[in-house]
Amino acid sequence: MEEHFLHFNAANLLDATQSYQALLDRQGYMFMTLAGAMSTAELGKSLSEMIRQGKVQAICCTGANLEEDIFNLVAHDHYRRLPGYRDLTPEQEMEMCEQGLNRVTDTCIPEKEAMRRVERLLLEQWMEATEEGHTRAPHEYLWRLVDEGKLQAHYQIDPRDSWVLAAREAAIPIFTPGFEDSTCGNLATAATLRGQIESRVLESGLDCMKRLVGWYLEEATARPIGFFQIGGGIAGDFPICVVPLINQDLKLKAPFWSYFCQISDSTTSYGSYSGAVPNEKITWGKLGVDTPRFVIESDASLVAPLMFAYLLGW
Numbered sequence: 001m002e003e004h005f006l007h008f009n010a011a012n013l014l015d016a017t018q019s020y021q022a023l024l025d026r027q028g029y030m031f032m033t034l035a036g037a038m039s040t041a042e043l044g045k046s047l048s049e050m051i052r053q054g055k056v057q058a059i060c061c062t063g064a065n066l067e068e069d070i071f072n073l074v075a076h077d078h079y080r081r082l083p084g085y086r087d088l089t090p091e092q093e094m095e096m097c098e099q100g101l102n103r104v105t106d107t108c109i110p111e112k113e114a115m116r117r118v119e120r121l122l123l124e125q126w127m128e129a130t131e132e133g134h135t136r137a138p139h140e141y142l143w144r145l146v147d148e149g150k151l152q153a154h155y156q157i158d159p160r161d162s163w164v165l166a167a168r169e170a171a172i173p174i175f176t177p178g179f180e181d182s183t184c185g186n187l188a189t190a191a192t193l194r195g196q197i198e199s200r201v202l203e204s205g206l207d208c209m210k211r212l213v214g215w216y217l218e219e220a221t222a223r224p225i226g227f228f229q230i231g232g233g234i235a236g237d238f239p240i241c242v243v244p245l246i247n248q249d250l251k252l253k254a255p256f257w258s259y260f261c262q263i264s265d266s267t268t269s270y271g272s273y274s275g276a277v278p279n280e281k282i283t284w285g286k287l288g289v290d291t292p293r294f295v296i297e298s299d300a301s302l303v304a305p306l307m308f309a310y311l312l313g314w
Contacts (some may be wrong), residue, residue, distance in 0.1 A: 001310055006088030009297060016261045016294035017307045019151040021290075022230065023259045023312075024055060030259075031219040032241060034229030035059035037070035037104045039163070041301045046308040048166035055311055056228075058215065059167060060175040060239040061184025063138060067118065068109070069164045070142055075114035082106050117154065119187045120163040122147050126188060129201040137203040137211075138184070139164065139174040175212050177205050177238040209242070216242050216254060230300045232274020244285035255293050263300040 005014040025028065034043070050056045072079070082088070085106045096103060100111035111117070125141045125223040145151050146168060159165050167174055170279060179185040179202060191197045204210070219225060229236040243255055265277030278293035 001306070008252035010245045011250070012294060013296050013298070013303060013307065016296060017310050019259060019294065020226065020261065020291045021311060023224060023226045026224060028226055028258060029059045029219055030055060030226045030228055031060070031239065031257075032056050032108035032228045033230060034059065034065040034184055035233045035235040036300060037064065037068065037196060038300065039065045039072060040104050040109065042072060042109055042162040043162070043301075044069055044072070045161045046305045046312070047163040048161055049312055050168050050308050051163060051166040051172060053310075053312060054170075054174065057219075057225075058173045058175070059163075060177070060212075060235050062233070062235050063176055063179040065184045065235070066139055066142070066164065066174070066176050066179075067184045069116055069162055069180055070151070071109055071161065073157055073162045073165070074117060074151055075110050076111040076156040078113040078156075080108040080110070082108065082247055115183050116147075116260040118151075119184060123187065123191060123196070126191060126197040126201045130197045135200050135203060135207070137174065138176045138179045139167075139207065143168045143219055173211070174214055175239060176209055181234075190214075203208075205238075209238070209245070212239055212242050212252070213246060216251070217246065220246070220255050224236060224255070224258030226273045227257040227261075227266075229260070229262040232262075232264060232272070232306055237263070237273060240281065240286050241284070256291055257286060259292050260287055261294040261296065263303045264284055264297060265297065267300065 001014050001017070003012075005011055020030065032047075044279070052261070064185065069300060081103060082103065083106060085103065093103070096108060101108035102111060102115075103109075122141055122145070125144060129136065129141075146165060164174075180189055188197065188202055192199050207225045227240055229240075240257065243254055243256055246252050260278050262278070264270050264275060268275040268277055278291075278295060279288060282289065282291075
């Protein structure tokens with residue numbers, strides 16, 4: 001990268017990576033967001049090591065990325081890759097649906113071995129929490145399954161390649177807004193409609209934001225905190241607004257995010273916040289004039305592992 005990434009988007013990628021390292025060198029923390037299907041892309045192979053080496057201190061992800069890391073952990077051997085996915089007919093897609101193969105671009109997640117296996121165990125946890133009156137964040141139920149060894153017999157990859165397990169070992173916080181928009185979130189909703197569980201067993205969006213406010217107030221007073229965004233959507237939009245929430249709505253004082261980088265393929269000219277250039281975030285009180293700001297316009301499944309490899313010295 002240092003030899004060849006000297007111009008244009010490549011140089012921007014290198015600058016962003018070196019600025020990430022500079023933040024860590026100042027004893028700063030990095031807050032990472034995961035959108036898209038990065039867990040199914042097996043980002044855990046590098047992200048887990050980033051967590052273990054103290055280069056990521058908190059994660060905000062979609063419910064899909066949370067659950068799909070665990071799906072990959074317990075059902076990897078049953079996944080099916082389809083290099084020629086662009087040539088599939090609607091009839092072939094329906095055949096896969098009937099076979100319980102849910103496609104994400106070129107990769108099919110096996111419903112029986114992945115989703116149903118994990119969902120059954122989660123439902124048991126949620127029903128128990130209903131009886132005991134507990135409320136937990138979505139990832140905490142997955143961590144409990146891991147702690148109790150209920151998934152271990154089904155591991156089909158090296159557990160060190162699971163970023164959810166790495167986050168458990170490092171005890172870093174995970175924030176999952178909009179959990180309902182996921183396979184397990186759908187299951188939870190159905191279970192509430194059937195009267196099997198109560199909605200309060202899962203942390204609400206407001207409670208998730210309150211937890212994030214508490215984390216940011218505590219950590220940002222001690223060190224600079226950067227924001228590394230993979231993709232767009234709720235995984236990035238939800239947490240970045242914690243700063244104006246604290247400053248403008250709570251009337252407290254919190255520093256701006258101290259670094260911002262987004263790997264994006266979103267078009268900026270269509271009113272898309274996910275594709276907005278970082279300067280727009282200054283007007284919303286999220287970033288400062290002097291905040292290092294980068295947008296790498298590329299494929300996150302290529303760029304993120306490359307940046308992580310540089311930071312890990314691989």
